[in-house]
Structure formats: C-alpha cells, structure tokens
Amino acid sequence: MVSDIKPHSSADFHSSNHAVACRGVSKVWNEDTPRAHEALRDIDLDIRPGEFVAFLGPSGCGKSTLLYLIAGLEDTTGGEIRSFDERVSTPSPDRSLIFQETSLFPWLTVWQNVSFGLSIRGMGADERKDIARKALQRVGLAEAMDKRPDELSGGMRQRVAVARALTMRPKVLLMDEPFAALDVQTRQKMQDFLLDVWQDSGASVLFVTHHIDEAVALADRVVVFTARPGRIKTIVQNDLPRPRDLFSREAEGLRRQLTELLRDEVDRAFAEQEALRETA
C-alpha cells in the first residue's frame, strides 16, 4: 500500500491540472532573524481534483504551516505552490480554510456568518440570506439561522464554518484538525457529514489530523510527515471501499501500518521538545 513519491519533471508541474501542486516547498519562520525556525523542508506533493488527502504527523511538525502556505496566508521561503496551474501567492476564495477552534464572528448571527464572504463581494442582503439558508439546510442547521455563535454547540459551530466555506464554492477545502475539539460521538457524526459534503461538492479536501482513525475513515491518501522540520516520510494509499467498514481486517492493517510509521516520528518530536525544555 505504500507508494513512494515519484520525482516529477518540471514540465509536468507547469502544465498539470493538479488541485494543489507543491514543489520543493520549505518554510522557515522568522527567516533571517535570530529566532529563525525551520518548519518545513522540501515538500513535493500533488493533490488531484476531488481527492481527499489526510496529513498525519506528530504535533509541531508543520502540518498547519503547510496548510497556511497552500491557503496563501503565508509565503513559502523556498519552492513553489500552484493550484490549478496558477501560482499561489495570496489567499483566494477558491481555497477555503477551516480551523480547529471556532472562527465564527461572534458579533454576527449564524446566517450573517455564513454569507460573510458574499457580503465582501457586495451581494445584497436578501440574496445572501437565501444562499445562507440553503447552505445551512445542507448542514442541517436551517433552524439556527438567526442564532448567535455562542448559542451553538462546538459541533454545530464547525458545521456553520463548513457551510460558510461552501458558500464560496471552493475547489480546495483546507481543514486544520477541524474536529479535534469535539467529543468522540460528535466527531464521528461530523466525519460522516464531511464525507457527504465532500462527495457532492467535488472539491479536494486536505485534512490535517493527528488521529490515525480519522485518516483511515476519511482519506484516499494519507501523507505521513516526519518530525520537525516536516518532510514527507511517506504517502499511504487508502483504498478501503466506501462506505468504509472501520472494523474490517484491512482497516485494522492500515491502522497498524500508520501507527508504526508515526511512532518513530512522535518519539523524535518528543525528544526534541524535551531537549528544548532543558536548554530553556
């Protein structure tokens, strides 16, 4: 099931129609300062349109950083990222980012939150409300239209965040541990929900997680990262048929394989953190 990363020719890179293509991407935070901090090194990765890819790695290995780079919220310090043949240099509504903690605007109602991006484009309130209602129906929260975010549970808030992202009709949905703060039962529901949304939106999903189960349940491919500076350790194909039986022998095998791949890296990340604490 493990497929090694094949080197791509640069011609392939520039003419390809990948949803996301990273070539030699690296990121040093605070470069050229005494606090320089290498987060990512030499990432090569292609994401196909409509593909669901999970990023798995020890905490602090640069998964969020890579997502920010792909979103265009931060600049790379080396290499290049392209999306549908266009160089990523700024954020774009084509690539929506969903965060771990709630990122809803507390002063707006649910429907105003959902239609925030549309109002940025200058769309009128009536039309926006219509679109917001449909998006909220899609995530099963039509009754919560006029509520404020602090009146919702954590799971509902993340569904609103998903609805907000979907109104932008993104081609790539970037999700940074979106369900990590939820309890196990809610997370289960949210995973089913996300698969639904993904399948009928046609968008590629890049999903950061440190839960192996989540990667097994959701992804077409699992990108396993090394400890910081993050590099791609390996990419694991996940061909379990959907809807997935997570208790099958194959699923169990995949889980074990990912656990083993991750174990060394977690140990290394841990050792590094201990060392940092001692020097501090």
Next chain:
Amino acid sequence: MTIVVSSSDTRSLAKGTASGLRPPAPRRSARMRALAPILSRIGWAMASIGLFAGLWELLWLVGLADPKLLPPPHVFLGNFADQAKFFNTATRWQIGVAANAGPSPFQAVMITVGATGGRVIAGLIIASVLAITLGVLVRYFALVEKLVLPTVTLLSPVSPIAWLPVAIFVFGIGNAPAIFMVVVALFFHMVLSTITQIDGVNRNLINVARTMGATKWQIYKRVIVPAILPGLLMVLRLNMFGAWMVVLIAESTGVGFGLGQVITMARNTFNPSLVFFTIALIGLLGFLSDWLLRLVQKRLLYWVPQATGGLRGL
C-alpha cells in the same frame, strides 16, 4: 444527517406539571420580576450613601464636625437656590446686567453642568476617534509604528496637569483648552490600548476574512473594529472618570462657566458648602455617565457575555 432536537420531552414534562401536580404559587408579574434587581440595586446604593451621610451628620451632631468647615449634607444640600446662585455667573459680571438677572437657579446649575459635560463628551469623542485611527495605522503600516510609537509611549505617563500651560498657550481660554485637556488625558493611553487590543484579535478571524477575498479596509471595518470594540469601550469607561477630573482642572483656570470654575470660586471665597455641593453634583454626574456608558456597552456589544460578578465572599 440532520440533527433534529426534539422538544417533545420538555413538552410532555410541562404537561405533566400542569395536569398532575399542584400548580406553583402565584407568580409575581413579569414586570415586577424584571424590576426587582434594579430596585434592589438602587436600594443598596441609597443605603450606602445614607450610611456615609448619616455618619457625617452624626459627627456634626456630637460637635466633632465644625459646620463652618465640614458642613453636613443637610446644610449644603438644604438650600438649593442658595448654592445655585453661584452657578453660571458669567452674564452677571457684564455691565448693565442686574445682579439678579439671568437664568433661574435650576437653569443656572443645568447650564453649568451641560457646559462641563459637553466638554467631557467632546473630549472623549475626539480622543477615541484619533486614538483608534492612530492605533490602527500603527498596526497597518510599519513606518507609522516606527515614527509614532516611541513618542506616544514616551508621552503617555506624563500627567495631564503638565499639559495645562500648553493648553493655555495654544488655545487661550474658552472651550478649546478644556477639551484639549480631556483629549490629552485620554489619547496616549487609548492609542496604546488600541494597539494591544488589535494584537489580541483572534488571527483566525482575520485569516477567514482574507481567504474570502476581503481587502485591508474591509478587514479593518468588518473584523478588527468589532473585535476590539468591547475592550475599547472598557478603556473608555475606565478613562471617563479621568476625563471628569481633568476637565475640572482645566475649567478652574478660567474658561468661562463650568463646575471647575465654581469649585475655584468656592475656594477663593471660602465657601465649604458650595464645595461640597459641587462635589456631590460631580459625583452624581460621574455615576450617571458611567451608567450611560454601560448602557451603550450592553446595546452595542450584544454578543459579549455579561459579567457574572466574579469572586465573592473572599
């Protein structure tokens, strides 16, 4: 996979109460219940002031408080017209105006209060607008930060009193120097706290707006300002007392009529009753303006959870 929250459980529960169990004791009307906490607050405020005034009266009664120096409340509040004749005296100094001409005692007090209050409000508004704008500019443009921030930081610990001569050199007398003093007293702190508030804005909110294609201006208007508003209103409330203090100092240097001028006159003419009367008036005004600002805060910041009182009984 819609999650439907069914209310049938609660409904059947309510029905059970209605049919099976004894109805609860007659409720007080909703209006009464809403009023009760307000009444209780007012009651306690009266009790607190009453205690203070009572002690004072007691000291007077047993002869410890000399009524010529520390006249008790019933003396300095007792004769309103007597005190009010010192307010808004401006027109009476003019040639050809009779000594008892001019507004009624109550009007005179209100004109004076209005003049001082107006200066406070004008100062607050000018200081807020300038400080928020500058704070945002500092965070948006590195050059502004480098050019402006050191000076602002340097000047912010300077007492507003030190600015008094400047106010007079530059603005002479009139409303301008008093308003300037209020602005100076608030401005530097508010710039620094605007910057602190901006730094505290959840990065995710800004990033969400950025990924949706918001321009810098849109992010400022639709994300940063609402996000920092709660903190800024808090700063405004805390600084408003400072504004009331400073305006008196400015007024005491002669800006025409105002509470500060009345206090100065009371000092120069050795009139303790008038001093205490004015102090009571200022206290009341400060209290009312704080209450007003709290009201604005509640209205404007409907999304901020109300404070629940914090630690008690420690």
